[in-house]
Amino acid sequence: MNNYELMVIFTPVLSEEDFKASQKKYEDFIAENGGGTVHSAPWGLKSLAYPIQKKTTGIYWILEYTGPSDLNEKLKIQLLRDEQVMRHMVTRLDKYAVEYNYKKRNGGFAVTEKTEG
Incomplete structure (x- = not known):
């Protein structure tokens, strides 16, 4: 498992319900194909470059x-077929990124205040 x-x-015209349904669809797809969700983070509406x-x-x-390596090709096909998806990118994470x-x-990084001086 990698x-x-x-x-x-996603396209900006999605309603909140459609956005949540799309998230669930892809999380379920990963689970059906031998993978598992570690963390999901919806960032919301942002300006594009x-x-x-x-x-x-x-x-x-x-x-x-997490998932087997053949899962990504199946996932890519599903994402390309979905008209609601404008762009997607899959990145393999090494142990340091994980x-x-x-x-x-989990808040493991201490936030330091910048002092003026």
């Missing part, structure tokens, strides 16, 4: 998951 991170940019399909905003969603994400989620 660790992966999926970033998806450049227009995609004549849209300047998109709804971002980050999913960290540890970093875990610490970031």
